[in-house]
Amino acid sequence: MYTLPGKLKLLAIVFMVIGAIGIASGFLNTPSNTEEVKELLASHSENGHGNATAVHEKIKESHNQVGIEESHENEHLEHALHAYQNRPWSAFYVAAFFFFMLSLGTLVFYAIQYAAQAGWSPVLFRVMEGISAYLPIGSIIIFAFLIASAMGLNHLFHWMDPDLVNPESEHFDEIIFGKRGWLNTPFFLIRIAIYLGVWNLFGYILRKNSIKGDSSDNLTWFKKNFKMSVGFLAFFIVTETIMAWDWFMSLDPHWYSTLYGWYVFATMIVSAITVIALVTITLKAQGFLEFVNDSHIHDLAKYMFGFSIFWTYLWFAQFMLIWYADIPEEATYFVTRIDDYKLLFFGMLVTNFVFPFLVLMNSDFKRVNWFVVLAGIVILIGHYIDVYLLVMPTTVGEHWHIGIPELGAVLFFLGLFIFVIFNALTKAPLLQKNNPFIRESKHYHY
């Protein structure tokens, strides 16, 4: 049995405490009126971070009439105020989703192993179960966050504003009005509750059967898990797309892309497999998982390599098609990202594609643990940036930073994640006992 090392536990708690302080300070330092925003923008331009003011200047130049300038000035400040108020919420949301998707992706990968009757991976099943154990708490946090948004505590989901679908209002938005059958708060929350609930239910059943299998003398539990996995995957493939529309695409309710759901999935799965590899290597370094050999690590690294390319493929497909056709209502998505986030937007291609591609290309390197760890950390940072870019450009726009709110949220959730998954790993032996493929997996050698 695995016991949680005291140091790791302490580290997790320290992360959580520092992270919580960071999150809190992010919320406390939010400007509450346009005057404060004005000061903030001024101080930023003094610091040489003239991003916001440069655009501000541009707007000024394009409107020479004084009267219009005045009203634009106010509108602009109003806009900046919203962005600043959205920032700590967005930072929280990005980190909450990032760690949530690690556990969800792991559950998916775990289910794929059952459904495909894979022979190489059963020795890693308990590791995957451990990482999936974060799913319930991750789901609750996200759901609570979405309820908070629905209650109007933040304005990330612009379309939730009832004025927009009120034909009487001056803010009436005809396009959003046309989508009200889908984009309305009650239906939004109900469907999210359903798919989050079903995912968690499947995760719970898979784990329960797996534990049952340790003391079982027949294969009923295994066959059940096979069926459960197939059912879960069939449900997931549909609902994952809906999740992506709900949680991210609807942040920008005018914009749409059919590939979006699968693009989010690619980010999810590659990050999840990376985490499986990192946790496995950590446990091995602590002297556990003696039955996991370098062929297993090699295979995980191959998946990291393969799915990194797959992510790039989908990134390119979406980007290239929108760029090539250049239809204004579609291109706006990338225009914001390239204008205001150039470094992150293109930098993420280096972290998510070029780096893992070069590092993990060589067959021998995929068997060297520290190489896999190195590539894995870069991949995770890169995909954090990817999630960041799903959210921030629409919620805070040009007023983005990576500062205390962002790092605080990441630290907090990292601590929580480590705490939950390593705690879950202590709850059961690290090797399934009666899995019919366990011997094949132990002997696995490539």
Add this chain to the structure above:
Amino acid sequence: MASHYEAPIRTPLITGDKTYHDISVDVAAPIEGKANKSWWIVFTISLVAFLWGLGCIIYTISTGIGVWGLNKTINWAWDITNFVWWVGIGHAGTLISAVLLLFRQKWRMGINRSAEAMTIFAVIQAGLFPIIHMGRPWLAYWVLPIPNQFGSLWVNFNSPLLWDVFAISTYLSVSLVFWWTGLLPDFAMIRDRAKTPFTKKIYGILSFGWSGRAKDWQRFEEVSLVLAGLATPLVLSVHTIVSFDFATSVVPGWHSTIYPPYFVAGAIFSGFAMVQTLLITMRKVSNLENYITILHIENMNLVILLTGGIVTVAYLTEYFIGWYSGIPYENYTYLSFGAATGPYWWAFWALIICNLIVPLTLWVRKWRRNIIWTFIVSIIINIGMWFERFDIIVIDLSKDRLPSSWSMFSPTFVDIGIFMGTIGFFFVLFLLYARTFPVIAQAEVKSILKSSGDNYKRLRAEKGDDTPHYTEVSAKASVKKETVKTEKLASEELSENDKKDNINNLLDSLGAFDPETQTADDLKKISGVGPVMEQKLHALGIYTFEQVSKMTDKEYDLLDTIINEFPGRAKRDDWAGQASKLKNS
């Protein structure tokens, strides 16, 4: 190459208690035997269809594209539909040969050769369409990077149609190399078994002088892995670029970011359907049921379910986003309420029923293990995937942004003739292949025989996982060679003294065969005697119908003691009766 231990729970992939030699004989049988009547019938029909299509192509080229049913609104129709359909079909072969190799799926060994052959033949059909639809195919070389003095270099490199040229030609060449690499040891096997110097010569050339040394095998495995690595991105890239032909445009219904992965999934979906169609027929005709088992068919059905599921999600996404976008034009795209109820409703519903609804039956285990139902479903999917491309191209074009130019498409006999011609051409190639190539990758199948053959799995189940997989060869085996002047084949069965006596008894009553004065008959004509059994009978010294016709119950029993594979078979099938008829005919 893969892990050496296989969990006992896994179903055997090779049935019928095969030995290494049995595999060689079974795979070589269609090549060494003669074509039967039904082969000739199907071949003739295909050839006629091919020639008819060729005539239509010549007519098109000499007269002009006007002979097709195109109009100003629908300026692309069957030509590109057929092109995408054929390219898509090719994808299954590459997926089986490359992706399943990387995933170490042993069941691919039984089907990869034919699936790759199908890929190559399908890509050849696909390649015809872009060339003939150019209008001036004699200028087809313009798509190549040619020296500037021929005109401008790479006339329109911005066009995805030009990217297709590179995608498809890369695809064809890598697939061909991959296929041929796998064929080398198998051609060598045919060469080594060849009886006439001519066949020996031909297969010697085809096998590139394969020697079977360890060095050859080591290079072979290395090259296979490298090619699998190269071919895997090709599985994605080819249909991705085909999808760009549409998705880079601003035509409603065509411009959709999901197209690249969705086209790839659809291509694999249709490709596996075609593999099912071909292999279900072939395993029956060429007696390969032991290598392409029900498990292979079920696994392919599972791939169809998976890719069909992905395609279904893509359909739903397209439909939903079409509505969600709030753009009025989107209501006339191929997946929309407008299409379902408009003039092309039949094409819309053909797509939905064939690709979405019918494949759902494969969720039922009993149905996906039913060979006839699988065959029917595979044909339906082939039809459905043709309609998918037809719908994307024709429905989306039929209602463009200007209602006054809305129109319908009706194919001419030339459109139909060319399509039928490519189907004929495809089958001509495949039928020729089935008679001249080793249709099962026998070298690869042999590599999994001990881990996945049913006799070896049974052996391990009975005697434990660590039992040796070879049998001691008795020293007496050499003695019988003198009494029975035959090939070495039967040595394993004949290693005991009483068996030797039995053979002598048997030959006493049947009469010996003298190669000097008599000629051997084709014993395979007796129902119940396959190529393997014929060899075994030869090994005993039985070569003629005359000998077989003399068999009585006593001889049948003797035969069963010597060849104990199918006890009672000879009697049940009445070999003697059959042989006496054959003798006199």
